[in-house]
Amino acid sequence: MKGTDMSSTNPLTTTEPVPGPRRGPDPAAFLDVRDLRIHFPTDDGLVKAVDGISFTLERGRTLGIVGESGSGKSVTSLGILGLHRREHARVSGEVWLDGEELISASPERVRQLRGQRMAMIFQDPLTAMHPYFTVGAQIVEAYRVHHRVSKAVARKRAVDLLGRVGIPQPAKRVDDYPHQFSGGMRQRAMIAMALVNNPDLLIADEPTTALDVTVQAQILDLIRDLQEEFGSAVLMITHDLGVVAELADDILVMYGGRCVEEGSAQTLFRRPEHPYTWGLLGSMPRVDRETRDRLIPIKGTPPSLINLPSGCAFHPRCPYQGRDGIPCRTEVPSLAQGSDHGVACHIAPAERRRIFAEDIAPAL
């Protein structure tokens, strides 16, 4: 079987990793994604943007999906919302939202849930908001599509939410157009729009990438506060480990459309075992330590999703591939091979821990 191992440990439902196989119907999990595959047929070949991703997420918790451009993280989030058009994408697997399966559900049913029970914050609020409609009108519309209320009621709700996300003078700014807002304000307005229906699941796709650093921190604080207040499950899509370090309870690292490592945030930052995760950590700037002055980039480029490297997709860039005759080039490693959290790597767990402790950790 290609992709991640379905019977693997899934530590995302609890803070402490649970060893041993535990999977199958899981009505308790609020969001349960099982073996999600999203393929796009193109003229050049089949793009396997997401190739067997599984995870669960509970209300009130945050899962960070981390990976570089083209790793499939945004495609995953759009797939959960059912935003891939059926004529362009082949979607398979299961997405359970509060006991309801979405992949096989009718498009109309998914539309009703979209924006209401699951909402999304997009990366660049300047392009993600309609330039010709006022911020208020766009929030009002998001509310009224799921609630039978008058415009006045919806408008009041929009003003309330703009105030909640920290827009000064919301009653006045509600009639502004997106271009009259600053970048940070636009992202706040975008968050207000996503939260207007009290969604149980909030997907944030690179919510801070388009913002400058000081505003980034404010937006992350805001998302955390609102999550506490609304009790929503948050799926944080990002390439920025700093963001997940700040917000996420659990982390899933994606590479080439597959999950290469997953576990609690603590585990992944303290005891990462996948060479790709090591690479990500090594290339992350840190201000809290001064043990090194240069970032260590990951060599090579992200893989083509049409012709994924054979075996472990990371092997062409992995400095440890092929050691001691391990089958990196030929066999796709399955998730969790005897480790305390999910790791898709052929290197033996003990050896991985040794390499991390001796070679990687000191350089971080």
Added chain:
Amino acid sequence: MAPADGRPMDVTNYILRRVLTSAVLMIIISMVTFGVFFMVPKLAGTNPAELYVGKQATPADVAATARKLGLDQPVTVQYARFAKGLVAGRDFDDGPNKTHCDAPCFGYSFRNDRPVWPLLLDRLPVTISLAIGAAIIWLIGGVLAGVISALRRGGALDRTVMVLALAGVSLPIYFTGLLAQLVFVHTLHWLPGGEYVNFADDPAGWAGKLFLGWVTLALLYAATYARLTRAQMLETVGEDYIRTARAKGLRERTVIAKHAMRSVLTPIVTIFGLDIGSLLGGAILTESVFGLPGIGRLSIDAVNTKDLPVVLGVTLFGALFIVLANFIVDLLYAVIDPRVRLG
């Protein structure tokens, strides 16, 4: 950031500035046009006064007429008189007869023995009838075809529409127009031939006479609009804000009809304004083919009879409509696109 409370003042300023720009533009156009029409007879080696006197006139007659009409004066003086006539009216005195031409005096047509301005006004209703009727057809037809084409991209419908659109822009009016007339008027007798009638006198006859003109002209423009709409729609549905609209849970119909169309229509409004503006200056081919006595027809007749004052008048009149259309489009644009800075 433009504070909302500063807007009314901004709008007034913006309009005033636009009015001023348009006026200056119009003056420059009139100068250039007048200059061209002053130069053309000279370059052709003829004296413009020859056009006013009979064929058997002696050179002395010509010279006398030229003097009387001020055609021997330098271009600046002639233009000043012309400009004054536009504002205050002027008198023409070619010797035997004296005529007054009321403001706005665009000149005097000695061929028609009438001032140019009423000549234009007489023809305007025909041209307006033709332009507006065709515009309604092509706007609805073209935009609808473009939208459907974009939404069914690559399908049989899309291909059919695009082939038709290509045919529409490629086939000249004197071909489609004459063919349509041959089939529908002379062979099938579905539509009346004969003279143009006023809407007030005979609405059915008016529409019957104009119908083929509308359709032929609309076909040409609809083709362009369908292609533009299709391209614009394809670009728009790929925008992030369309994805946002879907992510909100809006119905697909709302996403397209409200969010996408709002963006698609912006450039359409722009070219629509300009197209209408230039059409009001006369649709020469269509009016000629269908025998519609509009401004386009007037200009062709004036060119054929070397009626220079009328040619000049028609040209300026056409320019006026284009400048006016530009002005209106600019104003509309500020209303349509809130990002247009009123500066």
